[in-house]
Amino acid sequence: MEKVNESTNLIPLIELKRLISEGLEIDLKQIKIDDRFGEDLGLRNISLLGIVHRVEIKFKTGRFTEEEIRKIISIKDLLKLINGKKLWKQRKHRQ
Numbered sequence: 001m002e003k004v005n006e007s008t009n010l011i012p013l014i015e016l017k018r019l020i021s022e023g024l025e026i027d028l029k030q031i032k033i034d035d036r037f038g039e040d041l042g043l044r045n046i047s048l049l050g051i052v053h054r055v056e057i058k059f060k061t062g063r064f065t066e067e068e069i070r071k072i073i074s075i076k077d078l079l080k081l082i083n084g085k086k087l088w089k090q091r092k093h094r095q
Helices: 013-024 045-058 066-070 075-094
Strands: none
Touching (some): 013 045, 013 075, 045 075
């Protein structure tokens, strides 16, 4: 079950770290928000695409554009992108 902050409907960092930990088989405690996917976690582009695909499904963000994916360097970048999409969907839904 997706856990979100009830007041803002944003995805907490721990949920994203859990998804990354499971996908990469890395201990959750080793993953830091400033970790870069390539340099710190040793991910290749194809592995990052797998993580992005899992994020799109789990957090119901919709598809990421190629431009958005190219800008994902760190876990912080991905978290901002996810939450930005969630906020955009909320605003669109209210209109």
